[in-house]
Structure formats: C-alpha cells, structure tokens
Amino acid sequence: xxxxxxxxxxxxxxxxxxxxxxxxxxxxxxxxxxxxxxxxxxxxxxxxxxxxxxxxxxxxxxxxxxxxxxxxxxxxxxxxxxxxxxxxxxxxxxxxxxxxxxxxxxxxxxxxxxxxxxxxxxxxxxxxxxxxxxxxxxxxxxxxxxxxxxxxxxxxxxxxxxxxxxxxxxxxxxxxxxxxxxxxxxxxxxxxxxxxxxxxxxxxxxxxxxxxxxxxxxxxxxxxxxxxxxxxxxxxxxxxxxxxxxxxxxxxxxxxxxxxxxxxxxxxxxxxxxxxxxxxxxxxxxxxxxxxxxxxxxxxxxxxxxxxxxxxxxxxxxxxxxxxxxxxxxxxxxxxxxxxxxxxxxxxxxxxxxxxxxxxxxxxxxxxxxxxxxxxxxxxxxxxxxxxxxxxxxxxxxxxxxxxxxxxxxxxxxxxxxxxxxxxxxxxxxxxxxxxxxxxxxxxxxxxxxxxxxxxxxxxxxxxxxxxxxxxxxxxxxxxxxxxxxxxxxxxxxxxxxxxxxxxxxxxxxxxxxxxxxxxxxxxxxxxxxxxxxxxxxxxxxxxxxxxxxxxxxxxxxxxxxxxxxxxxxxxxxxxxxxxxxxxxxxxxxxxxxxxxxxxxxxxxxxxxxxxxxxxxxxxxxxxxxxxxxxxxxxxxxxxxxxxxxxxxxxxxxxxxxxxxxxxx
Amino acid sequence: xxxxxxxxxxxxxxxxxxxxxxxxxxxxxxxxxxxxxxxxxxxxxxxxxxxxxxxxxxxxxxxxxxxxxxxxxxxxxxxxxxxxxxxxxxxxxxxxxxxxxxxxxxxxxxxxxxxxx
Numbered sequence: 119x120x121x122x123x124x125x126x127x128x129x130x131x132x133x134x135x136x137x138x139x140x141x142x143x144x145x146x147x148x149x150x151x152x153x154x155x156x157x158x159x160x161x162x163x164x165x166x167x168x169x170x171x172x173x174x175x176x177x178x179x180x181x182x183x184x185x186x187x188x189x190x191x192x193x194x195x196x197x198x199x200x201x202x203x204x205x206x207x208x209x210x211x212x213x214x215x216x217x218x219x220x221x222x223x224x225x226x227x228x229x230x231x232x233x234x235x236x237x238x239x240x241x242x243x244x245x246x247x248x249x250x251x252x253x254x255x256x257x258x259x260x261x262x263x264x265x266x267x268x269x270x271x272x273x274x275x276x277x278x279x280x281x282x283x284x285x286x287x288x289x290x291x292x293x294x295x296x297x298x299x300x301x302x303x304x305x306x307x308x309x310x311x312x313x314x315x316x317x318x319x320x321x322x323x324x325x326x327x328x329x330x331x332x333x334x335x336x337x338x339x340x341x342x343x344x345x346x347x348x349x350x351x352x353x354x355x356x357x358x359x360x361x362x363x364x365x366x367x368x369x370x371x372x373x374x375x376x377x378x379x380x381x382x383x384x385x386x387x388x389x390x391x392x393x394x395x396x397x398x399x400x401x402x403x404x405x406x407x408x409x410x411x412x413x414x415x416x417x418x419x420x421x422x423x424x425x426x427x428x429x430x431x432x433x434x435x436x437x438x439x440x441x442x443x444x445x446x447x448x449x450x451x452x453x454x455x456x457x458x459x460x461x462x463x464x465x466x467x468x469x470x471x472x473x474x475x476x477x478x479x480x481x482x483x484x485x486x487x488x489x490x491x492x493x494x495x496x497x498x499x500x501x502x503x504x505x506x507x508x509x510x511x512x513x514x515x516x517x518x519x520x521x522x523x524x525x526x527x528x529x530x531x532x533x534x535x536x537x538x539x540x541x542x543x544x545x546x547x548x549x550x551x552x553x554x555x556x557x558x559x560x561x562x563x564x565x566x567x568x569x570x571x572x573x574x575x576x577x578x579x580x581x582x583x584x585x586x587x588x589x590x591x592x593x594x595x596x597x598x599x600x601x602x603x604x605x606x607x608x609x610x611x612x613x614x615x616x617x618x619x620x621x622x623x624x625x626x627x628x629x630x631x632x633x634x635x636x637x638x639x640x641x642x643x644x645x646x647x648x649x650x651x652x653x654x655x656x657x658x659x660x661x662x663x664x665x666x667x668x669x670x671x672x673x674x675x676x677x678x679x680x681x682x683x684x685x686x687x688x689x690x691x692x693x694x695x696x697x698x699x700x701x702x703x704x705x706x707x708x709x710x711x712x713x714x715x716x717x718x719x720x721x722x723x724x725x726x727x728x729x730x731x732x733x734x735x736x737x738x739x740x741x742x743x744x745x746x747x748x749x750x751x752x753x754x755x756x757x758x759x760x761x762x763x764x765x766x767x768x769x770x771x772x773x774x775x776x777x778x779x780x781x782x783x
Numbered sequence: 784x785x786x787x788x789x790x791x792x793x794x795x796x797x798x799x800x801x802x803x804x805x806x807x808x809x810x811x812x813x814x815x816x817x818x819x820x821x822x823x824x825x826x827x828x829x830x831x832x833x834x835x836x837x838x839x840x841x842x843x844x845x846x847x848x849x850x851x852x853x854x855x856x857x858x859x860x861x862x863x864x865x866x867x868x869x870x871x872x873x874x875x876x877x878x879x880x881x882x883x884x885x886x887x888x889x890x891x892x893x894x895x896x897x898x899x900x
C-alpha cells in the first residue's frame with residue numbers, strides 16, 4: 119500500500135525537478151546544460167514508478183484509498199483543505215500522465231538537443247507534469263482549480279516557447295485566453311457550490327471536498343446540479359478543445375512538437391475529460407447536462423474530423439484529430455459511460471503521443487510540417503514509418519489495435535443508450551470513424567509514400583538558409599547553422615520512446631479485454647475497475663465500424679495512392695465545401711473579425727473609451743478645476759491685514775453664538 | 784439698577800471697541816479701542832460679581848449671611864488684574880508701534896501686511 123508521503127512524492131518529484139532546474143541548473147550551469155534533461159527524466163521516471171505502485175495499491179481496494187485532508191485556509195464558515203484523493207480514476211490517470219510524460223521527456227533529450235532554451239524547456243515540462251499530477255490527485259475542488267490554472271499557464275509557456283516568433287506568441291496568448299473563457303464557467307460552478315453549502319444536500323459536508331460533492335450530488339436539486347455541471351463542463355470544454363472553444367488547439371502547434379505531443383496525449387486536453395469524468399455524479403443527476411455533453415462531444419467529433427480532411431500541415435491534421443477524439447470521450451461521458459471515456463483517453467494517449475512524436479521525427483529530418491513537401495519517407499525512415507503506421511491504424515480503429523477496442527466501447531455505449539440523443543450521437547460518432555480513417559491514411563500516403571517532394575528546400579526554394587516560414591518552426595529557433603534536409607532516421611533516443619508507444623498502441627486495448635479472461639486479466643477489467651458495469655462486446659457493431667474504418671483507409675488509398683480520382687479532382691468536385699473547411703468553418707474569422715474586432719473593439723471598447731474620456735476623465739478634470747478656482751476665489755482673503763482676519767474671526771464667533779442660540783438649547 | 788443694565792452697557796462698550804479695533808487705520812486708535820473692550824469686560828465682571836451669588840454658596844442658605852455674600856469680590860479682583868494686564872499690554876503695544884514706525888515710517892495698519900508672506 120502506498121503511503122500518503124509516497125503519493126505526495128508523485129507530485130513533488132517533478133515540482134522539485136522544476137525548482138532545481140530553474141533555481142540552480144539554469145543560473146549556474148547554463149541555459150543549455152544537459153543536466154536539466156537528465157534531472158527531468160529521472161524525476162518523472164521515479165514519479166512514474168510511484169504511480170504504478172499507487173495503481174497496484176488501488177487494485178486491491180474497493181473504495182478509494184483515503185487520507186484525511188489537511189487544513190489550508192479557514193475563515194469563519196469557509197474551510198478550504200488540501201489532500202490527495204487516490205481512487206481508481208486518479209491512479210489510472212497518474213500512470214498515463216507520468217508514463218507518457220516520461221517517454222516525451224526521453225524523446226525531447228534528442229529533439230531539443232541543439233535548442234538555446236534547453237534548460238528552460240525542461241523546467242517548463244517538469245512544471246507541466248507536476249501541475250497535471252496535481253489536477254489528477256486533488257481532493258479539494260479549490261486545489262484542483264489551482265493546478266488546473268497552472269496547467270493552463272504551463273501550456274501558455276510551452277506553446278509560446280519560441281516567443282521570439284510572433285506566431286508562437288500569438289498562439290500562446292490565444293490558448294490562454296480561449297481556455298480562460300471556459301475557466302470562468304468552472305470558477306462560477308465552484309462559487310455556486312459554495313452558495314449551496316447550507317442546503318440539505320451539503321449538511322455536514324464541505325462544499326469544496328470532491329468526495330463530499332460527489333456524495334451530495336444525488337441530493338442536490340436538479341437545477342443546482344444542472345448549472346454546476348454545465349459550469350464544470352464549460353471549463354472542461356475549454357481545456358479539451360470542444361466546440362465552440364476548440365480554436366486554440368490547432369494554433370497550439372506553434373510550440374515544439376514534443377510539447378504538442380504532451381498537450382494532446384496526457385496533460386492539457388486530458389484534464390478536461392478527466393474533470394468531466396471526476397464530477398460525473400453531478401452530470402448523471404441532470405438530464406440536461408448529460409444531453410449537452412453528449413451533443414457537444416458528438417458534434418465536435420465530426421466537426422473537427424471534417425477540418426482534418428483538408429489541412430496540409432501534418433501537425434494540424436493531428437490537432438483536429440485530437441479534438442475529434444476528445445469529442446468521442448465527451449460523447450461517451452454524455453451517454454453515461456465515463457469509464458469508457460477514460461479508457462479511450464488511455465489508449466488515445468499512447469497512439470496520439472506516438473503520432474506526434476512521429477511527426478516530430480519527420481520534421482527533424484526534412485525540417486517542415488507541410489505534407490505537400492514530404493512523400494516517400496518510408497525508405498529513409500523505416501522505424502518512424504512503422505511506428506507512425508501503427509499509431510494511425512490504432513487511431514483509425516482497426517482490429518486488433520488499442521484504438522479499436524476503446525472506440526468500439528464508445529460506439530457501443532452510445533448504441534446501447536436509451537435516450538433519443540444517444541442514437542443521434544452514435545451516428546455522429548460512426549461518421550467520424552470513417553473520416554478519421556480517411557484523413558489518417560491521407561497523412562500516411564502523403565508523408566511516407568510516393569516520390570519525395572523536397573522538404574524544406576522545396577518549400578523555400580531561394581538559396582541560403584530558408585526563411586522562417588510558418589512550417590519550419592521547430593528548427594528555426596534551434597539551429598544557428600543553415601538547416602538542410604538530411605533524409606535519415608532520427609537518433610535512437612527519439613526512436614526508442616516511439617517504439618515503446620507503438621507497443622502500447624497495439625497492446626493497451628487488452629487492459630479493457632472485452633472478450634474474455636486473458637493472461638490473468640479478467641474480462642472488462644478496465645471499465646469494471648472504474649465503475650460497476652461493462653457493456654460487453656457486440657461483434658456486429660465491431661464488424662460494422664471496422665468495415666467503415668477500412669472503407670476510409672481504402673478511399674484514402676484510392677485518392678492519394680492510386681490517384682483515381684485524383685485529389686485535385688475531388689477538391690474541385692467539393693469546391694465550396696473544401697473552401698469552407700480550409701477556412702476552418704470561418705470560426706476563427708468569426709471570433710477574431712466579428713466578436714473581437716467588431717464587438718469588442720468597435721462596440722464595447724469604444725463605449726468604454728467614451729465613458730472613460732467623457733465621464734471619468736471629465737470628473738477628474740472637474741475636481742482639478744474646482745480646487746484651482748476655489749483656491750483662486752478664497753486666496754485674496756489672506757491679505758496679511760490683521761484687521762481683515764479679525765473681522766473673519768469676529769464673524770465666526772458671532773456665527774457660533776448664533777448657532778448656539780438657535781440650536782443649543 | 785439691575786444686572787441687565789450693566790451687561791447692556793458692557794455689550795455696547797465691547798461692540799464699540801471691536802468696531803474701532805477692526806476698522807481704524809491708526810494703530811494708536813486701535814490700541815485705545817482694545818482698551819475699551821478690556822473695560823467692557825471689567826464692567827461685566829464686576830456687575831456679575833455684585834449681583835450673582837456663587838453656586839457653591841447658593842446651596843447653603845443657613846450659616847452664611849447675606850452680608851457675607853455681598854463681600855465675595857471675585858469679579859472685582861479679576862477687574863484689577865485685567866487693568867494691570869491692560870497697562871502692560873499698552874506699554875508693549877506702544878513699544879511695537881514705535882518699532883513699526885521706525886522701520887516703516889508709518890503707523891497705518893493697512894501698510895503692515897507681513898503676515899501675507
């Protein structure tokens with residue numbers, strides 16, 4: 119059994135690594151010190167071992183392992199505590215977070231080797247991991263919110279890691295602001311819970327303690343549960359890039375590729391799904407909240423997948439894919455299967471991390487992310503190709519890889535749902551299966567098959583070092599020497615984590631074990647570990663979804679491999695739709711052009727500007743005018759004439775006597 | 784004669800003195816007006832002392848005869864003090880007047896406005 123100290127250490131190890139790098143290594147050993155990378159890998163590796171031990175400890179327990187929380191702040195009637203909640207959900211998330219983070223750190227040792235900000239990078243990554251561990255382990259909702267915001271801060275720092283590039287700085291700001299919109303909802307939900315502290319549901323309970331909230335959820339009024347759940351979901355939607363707060367996630371590609379990998383697999387976006395699953399009893403108590411979650415998730419799954427069809431930047435395709443897959447997870451929660459959502463998060467973490475690391479490996483060689491300048495890389499980079507292919511197959515949901523099992527459970531949960539909305543989101547998810555398979559094999563074929571189209575040299579044909587365009591981002595800041603395309607496999611330190619992830623992308627599905635007892639793992643182990651029942655397995659549905667996925671793969675092979683019909687012809691046939699997709703449904707234009715520029719700048723900002731100038735400034739000017747002119751008016755009274763002073767004194771005495779005579783008695 | 788008459792006289796004297804002190808330009812006349820105000824106070828003090836029984840004695844009606852009350856001379860003593868102080872004040876004031884006259888060549892009060900600075 120893991121002790122409380124051991125549980126705290128999972129959080130404190132990465133935090134200590136951050137402090138050590140930021141306070142000692144970077145100032146004294148230099149900003150490119152190799153030590154910082156090793157410290158980070160060591161700390162997160164130890165945290166991973168402790169997490170695995172924590173998972174093992176929770177296996178034997180029916181209930182969450184409980185340690186009493188510690189008093190943090192107590193002001194009359196307000197008792198905020200901190201502590202650790204170690205239940206199966208936390209334990210699984212801990213393993214995912216620290217495990218994926220560890221592999222990404224190892225990969226970063228190679229990927230960030232020549233970067234100026236090597237130490238800073240690993241300091242941020244350590245803090246990022248520590249924050250995410252804090253979110254996952256938090257026992258109090260206030261504690262959770264603190265780490266929640268820290269995760270947001272770290273993603274801001276890492277997306278804007280190359281802050282000298284304007285695009286990266288803008289993307290970081292966008293990520294911070296868009297997620298903040300959702301966080302306001304989360305904060306309101308916390309405050310609303312606090313207002314509920316005197317209701318019957320919270321009698322004898324602390325409105326900030328997560329176990330208390332979950333226990334009270336069933337007794338709350340439907341109104342209270344709905345609004346609390348929707349507030350929590352707003353925060354989750356912001357972090358997990360759900361429609362309509364998804365716009366920050368594709369732009370977040372401006373950060374280094376391992377950061378994208380970490381954000382998309384284990385930390386930032388997983389936090390939203392985790393939060394929704396954590397507060398599932400609240401959602402369960404409100405049909406309206408469940409419907410909202412299911413619809414938003416289902417819509418996002420298809421909506422994002424369509425945009426993934428037309429992007430040329432390999433990382434952007436993966437980003438839309440992540441949004442789409444997060445939609446799946448939300449959908450699963452919305453139809454009442456949070457354990458399935460976490461299972462999909464679990465498998466998705468491995469193959470999406472793998473895909474990003476693969477994309478990073480490709481750009482390491484050819485210095486671009488634009489798939490129009492890739493092609494034919496499978497001969498030069500066999501390991502990258504093999505692992506990327508495994509990740510793509512897993513993401514597409516092809517039997518028997520991990521993604522197949524989890525995606526199938528999501529579909530099955532929606533299929534078995536008894537509400538009207540459940541069957542609607544089932545069909546949305548079903549369409550998304552096809553789209554996912556299609557765009558992933560579009561990526562595979564454009565990147566690894568066909569002739570090589572020149573890499574960064576073709577993208578920037580002028581001689582000499584290429585201009586720092588939109589796509590050569592990962593190396594623009596890192597290398598002083600003129601970058602050049604070198605068609606070769608990445609170093610072992612980058613390939614090794616990808617191999618580990620590839621094994622997991624194949625095998626992780628078997629922890630769900632939907633068919634029967636296997637190698638000592640009982641059937642439906644994962645889902646039953648998290649909640650009571652498991653949906654079982656439906657061969658018919660699995661066959662249907664596999665057929666659809668293979669259909670997507672086949673269509674992609676037809677269009678991009680055989681070129682009959684050619685992609686250009688397909689593009690022309692769907693001209694207006696393609697334009698719409700390439701412009702991302704004009705959502706960014708809507709937000710930036712209409713809402714920010716027209717509404718905020720022209721409307722609110724102009725109105726506030728008028729108010730500031732005409733009311734506040736005028737009032738301040740009036741105060742100045744008053745004292746200046748008032749002074750001018752009374753200044754002549756001080757003329758140095760004793761007798762004039764005497765007159766004033768006498769009049770004053772007379773006035774006092776008069777007041778006394780009138781009111782004094 | 785009643786107390787009111789004396790107090791009215793005192794008020795009239797004080798007002799005349801105040802008016803003179805505040806309006807006349809000649810320092811010597813101002814000093815005389817101030818003297819007038821002193822004397823208005825003296826009249827009031829003596830009159831009140833003569834007509835009003837002190838509160839401490841008023842409560843005790845048995846042992847102390849009316850004649851004793853007549854001889855409580857607090858106001859009169861005060862008046863003497865005031866006269867002494869007034870004499871000293873005039874001496875000092877006139878000295879200042881002479882000093883001002885020596886430095887400025889005038890005793891016109893409107894020309895003396897050093898307090899402005």
